[in-house]
Amino acid sequence: MKIEHVAIWVKDIENMKTFYVTYFNGKANSKYHNKDKQFESYFLTFDDGARLELMRKFGIDKKDQDDRIGWxxxxxxxxxxxxxxxxxxxxxxxxxxxxxxxxxxxxxxxxxxxxxxxxxxxxxxx
Incomplete structure (x- = not known):
């Protein structure tokens, strides 16, 4: 088994991309933007091939909710x-x-x- 990628909801997608690129040498793809769903994301690839997806959807503004289980x-x-x-x-x-x-x-x-x-x-x- 291989984990293909891990995804995380974020508030400020550009700031988060900069953080992971600056400190962990992530390489970002071009931003994906779906205007109909008001969704955007970046995939960051790291030196060992691991990938992190940063996702932003307008209307999801809380870092965590009581009824959400996450990483x-x-x-x-x-x-x-x-x-x-x-x-x-x-x-x-x-x-x-x-x-x-x-x-x-x-x-x-x-x-x-x-x-x-x-x-x-x-x-x-x-």
Whole structure:
């Protein structure tokens, strides 16, 4: 099995695209826009082939709703503890909120958790 892509609803699609391109070297396709459905999206492709779809639909303005079940976080492997530390520091210095870490978790992972521009959790790990 292979996960083809992960999708996330966003408020500010351009800001979110810039975030994932700038910090994680995502390559964006041309924006898809369906005027009838008031829907737009980008697919971002990362160095290892993983893809993230950023989606925006007018009228969906809440990051989360009580009755919506969604992803808890997206985990991004950076390859080393040093890379986790460096990216965590870079994101913090640029004003993104550190939720926790860097730390070794109870099950042995080295990670930090950062919020992206819309408060979605990114787990940065080895």
């Amino acid at each position: 808890a976080h997206i985990a991004i492997s950076l390859g080393s503890k040093e890379s986790v530390d460096q990216m965590t520091e870079r994101l913090q210095n640029d004003g993104y909120r550190l939720v926790n870490g860097p730390r070794v978790t109870g099950d042995g992972y080295y990670e930090s958790v950062i919020e992206d521009p819309e408060g979605n959790l990114l787990e940065l790990t080895v």
